[in-house]
Structures are given as C-alpha cells and as structure tokens.
Amino acid sequence: MNPLRPVILAAAGSGRMKNAVTRVPLTAAVVRRFVAGETRGEPAPVARDLLASGRMISVDFLGEYTTEQSTANAAVAEYMSLIDDLAALEAPHTLVPAVEVSVKRSALVEAAGSRRSPGDFEFRMLYGIRDPEQRRLVDEGHTLRVYLPYGTQWYGYLMRRIAERPANLAFFLRALAERR
Template sequence: MNPLRPVILAAANSPRLKRAVTRTPLTAAVVRRFVAGETRADLAPVARELLASGRMISVDFLGEYTTERSMADAAVAEYVSLIDELAALEAPDTAVPCVEVSVKLSALGQSLGQDGPAIAVENLHKLCSKADESRVWVTVDAEDHTTTEETLEAVRQLRTEFPWLAVAVQTYLRAAEDRLRELAAAGTRIRLCKGAYQEPETVAFQRAAEVDASYLRCLDVLMRGKGYPMIASHDPAMIDAALTLAAEQHRTPADFEFQMLYGIRDAEQRRLVSEGHGLRVYVPYGGQWYGYLMRRLAERPANLGFFLRALADRS
C-alpha cells in the first residue's frame, strides 16, 4: 500500500484540516480549477462557457456517501433539477446531445443493504425517464470492483428502454476486455477510462505498462464494435491510438468522442475540437468537493503529481 494513502484519507476526514485548507487562497484556486462550484448556480456559467467553446459536457453532482434512503432521494431530486437546467442549454440540432449527467449508483442507494441494488435501479430509471424527455444523456460512473457486476446489470436492464444509457469501464480491471466485448456487441455507449481506485492485484493490473496495454486492447474492441466509444483519457498515446483506429474504421464525430476532466489539458481539448472531433468535459460540482478531491488522491496517490502538473500547465 502506498504510504500516502492513510495520510490523505485522514486529511479527508479532518474538519480542522478542511477548514484550514479551504480558507487558503492557493487551495481555493486549485479547487476552482477542477470543480465548477458548490451549487447549480456556480455550475451554470462554467457549463455555458464550455458549450460556447464547442465542447460538450458531462456533469457530476458531488454528494455525500449515501447511507440512508432519504439521502438517495435527495440525490435524485438534485439530478432532476440539474437535468432541467442542462436541458435549457442543449442545442437541438446537434448529432449527439451536448449535455449529459454522470451518476454513481452508490449515490442512488446501491449500498443500502439487501434492497440497495433495486433502489438504485429504481432511482436510475427516474433519472433516465427525465433525461429522455429532455434530450440529455446519462452515464453511470464506475466505482470499485465490488460494485462492477451490479452496475453493469443495472445498465443492461435499463438499456432495453433507454438504449442511449452509457456506462464507464475501467481498463485496469483484468476482466475489462471480456466485459467490453459483450457491451460493444450490444451497441452500448461506453466511457473507457484507465481507473483510479486502489484495487488488489487479483482483479486489477498494477503496473502502468499493463494498464496501458489493456486500455489499447479495449480501445481496439470498442472502435471495431457496434457501440459508441467515449475515450476518457488525457494520455497522448491513447488519444493518438484512438484517432488512428477511428480513421481506419471510418468513424465520424457522431460515432465516438473524447472525454477529459474539467481543468485538465484545456489547450488539448480546444485543439481536438478545432480539428472537428467531439470532446466532452467531465464537470463536477457540489458542496462535498473537499472529500471528493481528497478521496480521488487517496484512491490513487499518483494522481497528486498529475493534478500538480496540471496546475503548472496553464496552456
């Protein structure tokens, strides 16, 4: 285990440290770089600016870890309001929807005991029904490997009614390639990412070279399949590979897209858009940004260097 992990997790759970960190001007600048704000009012100008630049968006509401049904209900209510506001920003004449929401099933109640998975599916259905009325897409985010099968099963169930429903697949998981063959054959929209959780070696590749190799294999499966690939990566090698495969498979901007995090590689995002490629920015917002950011670093402490490098890269 990385020695930084317990330190970062302790920091995430320390109210005193949170107060100190959130009142530091430099920290506030870091947060504004990577999180759109705490409320939908904060999110709105960020979303409008990104859309005006020709980019698409996928918005994630950062809430508390859901331990009660009332918390899941509150998350659903927030997402319903979010979908309403995003729908007003949607351009009706685009090949694919420019606005999307990203949601974790844990936020919708997946972990609420024996009935949790069913509660999460019920709540996801509510969001998909609302989104379907509003020309807004939904992607179900990946979490740690213990939730993967339940998450995929939920997406399978709801895709019979909402075929545009997407799911994220993490390619550092050893089973990713086999899962992707099934999903791609079914024509699923798939967000392909390397993965950020700290997983055991029995289920996940540990070395960067292995993770990269798995990503490239999975990318090849997606590009040759019937699905809609969403290449969620800032890695130039993965982006170049995606462009090569897209050209070989005669895919157009309506057939695949790139995805990057808000605040990361802005110049590269703009370059891809200027060349006619679809690019969607993953934009988080919510009052729980501190815990979210710290947990991201704890899940994979190597992200710390990544975020610090991004801060220095103002291009």
C-alpha cells in the first residue's frame, strides 16, 4: 500500500490545493494532459483526435464526491447531454464488440502464447498515459479504448489516481519535469 495514500486523499478534498494546482501554469498544463477539461465541450476535440487515430473512447463525467441528490441529478443531465454530443462524433469503427473484456498488459504474454488474434480482446488505457504505446497497439491492429475523463471534479480524480499506487505519483512528477 502507498504510505502517502492518506495524505494524498486528504489533499484531494482541499479546495485550496486545487486552486494552487490550477493557478500554477506548469501544473495546470500537466492536468490538461490527463483530464480533457471541465466542461462538456472541451473533450470533443480530444475525442475526435483519438477516434481519428483508430482508438476508441470511454468518456466519463467525473463525479468523485457526489453525495447529494441535486449533484446526482445534475450529473444525470450532464450524461444525457454528453450522449447527444457523442452521437455527433464520427467514429471510424463500425462494429463495437457487444462484450468488452479489459486485458491487463501482463495478460498479453498469455495471449501471445495462445491463438488469439488482436481483435479478440480490447486494451484500455488512460488518457494522457503512454500515447506512443497506444498508437503502437492500434497500428498493430489491436482494439484500444482510451478512458477520457472531464469535469469540474478533476482534482479529486487525479488525486485518487495518484494515491492508488506510488508509481502514479512518480509518473505525475515525471510529467511535471518534462514540462520544464
């Protein structure tokens, strides 16, 4: 378990920390790498680019701390509008598997030894994570779905992802260093 997890999760609820992250151009740019925006219109260009590159998407309106009925109702309304917006996107894929199976990269070794073809399973990766690897998998004929989050609750989402495992914190810090 990540020993920093309790501290990171406590920071996730801090509006002051979120404001600090948002105000600093360096960290704000890193946030944009992992979250497609705060409003429903912001993910559309990102979604179009991902679809045009042969990747599929799973768009999520973030709601890390939805505990009140009014917030839940607003999320439902957002999702209804999001569905309409996504219907307008032209996806290059004409057939989406009815049953989706998420395969971890470690399972690829098992799949390589079997008689499975690239279309028999689906890779899932996070937006902003290992873009060249995503493109390589698609170029090899694999089906890949990118989890594309957006919404005003991005800060809680990112902090939870960082708290999940120490490697995520290291990845975030590397992304900061790359921006310098």
